[in-house]
Amino acid sequence: MTDYCIRATAASGQIRAFAASSAGLVNHAAHTHSTTPVATAALGRLLTAASIMGLMAGNDEDLITVSIRGDGVLGGVLATADGRGRVKGYAHNPTADVPNKPNGKLDVGGAIGAGVITVVKDVGLKEPYVGKLELVSGEIAEDIASYFLLSEQTPSVLALGVLVEQDYSVKHAGGYLIQLMPGHDDNLILDLEEKILEFSSVTEFYSAGKTPEDVLEALLGDFGYEITERVPIEYYCNCDKERVKGAIVSLGRTELAQIIAEDGQAEVNCHFCNTQYHFDKAELMGML
Ligand code: ZN
Numbered sequence: 001m002t003d004y005c006i007r008a009t010a011a012s013g014q015i016r017a018f019a020a021s022s023a024g025l026v027n028h029a030a031h032t033h034s035t036t037p038v039a040t041a042a043l044g045r046l047l048t049a050a051s052i053m054g055l056m057a058g059n060d061e062d063l064i065t066v067s068i069r070g071d072g073v074l075g076g077v078l079a080t081a082d083g084r085g086r087v088k089g090y091a092h093n094p095t096a097d098v099p100n101k102p103n104g105k106l107d108v109g110g111a112i113g114a115g116v117i118t119v120v121k122d123v124g125l126k127e128p129y130v131g132k133l134e135l136v137s138g139e140i141a142e143d144i145a146s147y148f149l150l151s152e153q154t155p156s157v158l159a160l161g162v163l164v165e166q167d168y169s170v171k172h173a174g175g176y177l178i179q180l181m182p183g184h185d186d187n188l189i190l191d192l193e194e195k196i197l198e199f200s201s202v203t204e205f206y207s208a209g210k211t212p213e214d215v216l217e218a219l220l221g222d223f224g225y226e227i228t229e230r231v232p233i234e235y236y237c238n239c240d241k242e243r244v245k246g247a248i249v250s251l252g253r254t255e256l257a258q259i260i261a262e263d264g265q266a267e268v269n270c271h272f273c274n275t276q277y278h279f280d281k282a283e284l285m286g287m288l
Helices: 023-033 037-057 108-112 141-152 187-198 202-207 212-223 241-249 253-262 281-287
Strands: 004-010 015-021 063-070 076-082 086-091 115-122 129-134 156-164 170-180 226-232 266-269 276-279
Touching: 004 037, 004 212, 015 037, 015 212, 023 037, 023 086, 023 170, 037 063, 037 076, 037 086, 037 108, 037 141, 037 156, 037 170, 115 141, 129 141, 141 156, 156 202, 170 187, 170 202, 170 212, 187 212, 202 212, 241 266, 241 276, 241 281, 253 281, 276 281
Parallel strands: none
Antiparallel strands: 004 015, 004 226, 015 170, 063 076, 063 115, 076 086, 115 129, 156 170, 266 276
16 A cells, blocks of 8 residues: 545535555665664654645645653654655664563653653744653653644544564554534544544554555544545655755854864764765865
8 A cells, every 4th residue: 555645624614634655665764874763653653644744734835843851761763744645754872772562562651751742834934843851651642632722723533653663664654633623513522432442553554454445434434524635645855955054054164174174074863764975175175
């Protein structure tokens, strides 16, 4: 199944919802960063959520960055997405590992630890919008749902799942987000909660050969939903040598002169896609 995200409205516009299937892009991230299963789960959950949040912004130019930092061994994860279904990210310590929970599940919350979630939205204004909150559990979905409620005043249910195989590959990944729009009927919450409790999990759904459409049908089938958009999502990094050059130049004259004097060259590694960029002395002198 190729990765994609669907958007829907339900209950005469009182609900908006998204469901995504993201195993391909999570696999790509795991391969790029050589992550342990728990790091794959943490990063995969965040990449899936960020791809949905990028699409929510609705404008092609909008960029959203979600950073989760904690005091656990993983250190945290970061993801950036645009409004066209393109997402990229990394884990601070991709090889960090922790024992599974007693129920056998990957302990993402334990690997992240206590910390903060920061959401930066570049909405084309002079100053980007920044929301910052303490983590609820480090399990990612709860932390982002709490951000939606407290920073954006939008009651939300977010579920994220990544199923990692014994060989470290990602078998299934995805998630759904359901949000209540301003002016919603309070009875709607109880009916929705019932549906959400009945629902198993996204990865169980996908393991049974079902799709994001089936996820929304199961959750919103009783609420007169309508799918309004279907967008392919992918892991994509827009770095190139010119961009990296710009970053080096922005270090400033003094620092650049120091690099030339001390190293005579520069190696820059893109955090998102692991591409190595090499600059020899002549290139660095040119920038100076
Ligand atoms: Zn890159």
